[in-house]
Amino acid sequence: MKLPRRISRYDAENDLLFVDATGIKASTIEMVDAIFDELDALAEKYPGRYAMICWKDVEIGSPAVAAHYGARAAKWNARLAGAVRYAANDPVLRSYIRTEALKHQKSGMRSNLFETYEEALQAVREMRDARKRA
Numbered sequence: 433m434k435l436p437r438r439i440s441r442y443d444a445e446n447d448l449l450f451v452d453a454t455g456i457k458a459s460t461i462e463m464v465d466a467i468f469d470e471l472d473a474l475a476e477k478y479p480g481r482y483a484m485i486c487w488k489d490v491e492i493g494s495p496a497v498a499a500h501y502g503a504r505a506a507k508w509n510a511r512l513a514g515a516v517r518y519a520a521n522d523p524v525l526r527s528y529i530r531t532e533a534l535k536h537q538k539s540g541m542r543s544n545l546f547e548t549y550e551e552a553l554q555a556v557r558e559m560r561d562a563r564k565r566a
Contacts, residue, residue, distance in 0.1 A: 451484070
């Protein structure tokens, strides 16, 4: 399956992976695989970076699709220094993200949802600062 558009890129100015999933309908396991195939390729090209993910108007099809998303996200998150999410305006999606983050907490996945791009970017900066101090 092919995505309707490219959803990820490397943001050189902020040295992070930026994912704009706005409007994506992840209604099938195949769609989730297409999303993470793109994200895995980007993480391979830019290893150990932070990621910022926009979830505006994203829909996840079912609990089975959400579980598959969680498993793929946990593997992807293991390739990152950290990830932040913002604009998840659907309450069901927010619940899925939190549930999957709790399931995969040991792999480093966290449920950090911010309202705006600016708040998410500030969170990345704070994560970097904390890592430098550690």
